[in-house]
Amino acid sequence: MNILFCGDSHAEDGVLIATLSLLKNYQKPLHLYVLTMTAKNDTKTFSPFSMQAIKVINQQLKEVNDKSSIELIDITDLYQKNPPLANQNTRFTPYALIRLYADEIPNLPDRILYLDDDIIVRKDITEFYNQDLTNVEFVGVLDYYGRWFYHDEFKAFDYVNSGVLLLNMAEIKKTHLFEKVRHLIKKREMLLPDQAAINKLATEKRIAPRKYNEQHRLQNDTVIQHFTTSFRFFPYFHTVTIKPWQVEKVHKDLNIYEYDDILNKYLALKPKLKGQTK
Numbered sequence: 001m002n003i004l005f006c007g008d009s010h011a012e013d014g015v016l017i018a019t020l021s022l023l024k025n026y027q028k029p030l031h032l033y034v035l036t037m038t039a040k041n042d043t044k045t046f047s048p049f050s051m052q053a054i055k056v057i058n059q060q061l062k063e064v065n066d067k068s069s070i071e072l073i074d075i076t077d078l079y080q081k082n083p084p085l086a087n088q089n090t091r092f093t094p095y096a097l098i099r100l101y102a103d104e105i106p107n108l109p110d111r112i113l114y115l116d117d118d119i120i121v122r123k124d125i126t127e128f129y130n131q132d133l134t135n136v137e138f139v140g141v142l143d144y145y146g147r148w149f150y151h152d153e154f155k156a157f158d159y160v161n162s163g164v165l166l167l168n169m170a171e172i173k174k175t176h177l178f179e180k181v182r183h184l185i186k187k188r189e190m191l192l193p194d195q196a197a198i199n200k201l202a203t204e205k206r207i208a209p210r211k212y213n214e215q216h217r218l219q220n221d222t223v224i225q226h227f228t229t230s231f232r233f234f235p236y237f238h239t240v241t242i243k244p245w246q247v248e249k250v251h252k253d254l255n256i257y258e259y260d261d262i263l264n265k266y267l268a269l270k271p272k273l274k275g276q277t278k
Contacts, residue, residue: 001026001129002112006035006099008046012053012273013245014117019057020262021121029067033108037076039094046093048074056272075101084185097185097194103169103178110170116163116226118243120259123223128212129166137177137204139166141213160205162195163226164213177202218256
C-alpha cells in the first residue's frame with residue numbers, strides 16, 4: 001500500500017500519529033512517501049521535514065513489517081521553478097500545495113493514497129485503497145461544510161475535501177489535471193487554493209462514503225477521522241480546531257479516548273523526532 005504525505009517540520013508529529021494508526025490496522029507492507037521542501041513567503045521561513053523524523057517513523061514501520069519503507073523527497077527545485085505565485089502568501093503554508101507537483105516525481109507509484117497530517121486511521125482501509133480506478137483521476141469524500149457552498153454548476157454535491165485522496169497518478173498525468181491546477185493557482189488567488197482548484201478542474205473524480213474522511217464527529221462506521229476545523233454554536237458561535245497531537249484537548253474538548261494506545265505511543269516517541277531523549 002502506497003501512502004503520500006506532504007509537509008514541513010511541523011507535520012512530523014501528525015505524520016507519526018497517522019503512521020502509527022495505519023500500522024495498527026494494516027500489517028502488510030506500507031510504502032510511505034513524504035514530499036517536503038525548503039520554503040519561505042513574505043513573512044516566514046519554513047524548515048523541511050527532517051531525516052531524524054524519517055528514521056523514527058521508519059523504525060516503527062520495520063517493527064511491524066520489514067518490507068515497509070519510507071522515502072523523503074525534496075521538491076524545492078520543482079516548486080521554485082513553477083511557484084503558485086498568486087497563492088504564496090495565503091493563510092495556508094506553501095506546503096498545502098506541494099502535493100500538486102506529484103505528477104512530476106517519476107518514482108511515485110500510479111496508485112497512491114494522499115493523507116493530510118491531521119488524520120487518524122481507525123479501521124482497515126484495504127477496501128477503499130483497492131477499488132477500481134479505471135478512468136478515475138481521484139477518489140475523495142465530500143467536504144463537510146464546503147459541499148453546501150461550492151459545487152459544479154451542473155451537480156449540487158460534488159465538492160471534495162482534499163485531505164484524503166486516492167490518486168490515480170497515471171490518469172492524472174493523462175488528463176494533465178495537476179498541470180492545469182498548478183497553472184490556475186499561479187494566476188488566480190483562491191480561498192482554499194489546492195482544494196478549490198482540484199475540484200474545479202477535475203473531470204473524472206469519484207465520491208466515496210463519508211466514513212472514509214469523517215470531518216465532523218466520530219461515527220460508529222468511521223474508517224478515517226480527519227481533525228478539521230468545525231463550527232460550534234453554543235454558548236456562542238465560534239470555530240474549534242483540535243489536532244491529534246494536542247492530546248489533552250482531544251480528551252477534554254472532543255471527549256475522544258479510543259485512540260489512546262496510538263497517542264500514548266506517539267507521546268513516548270515524540271522526543272525522538274528532534275533527536276531528544278527522555
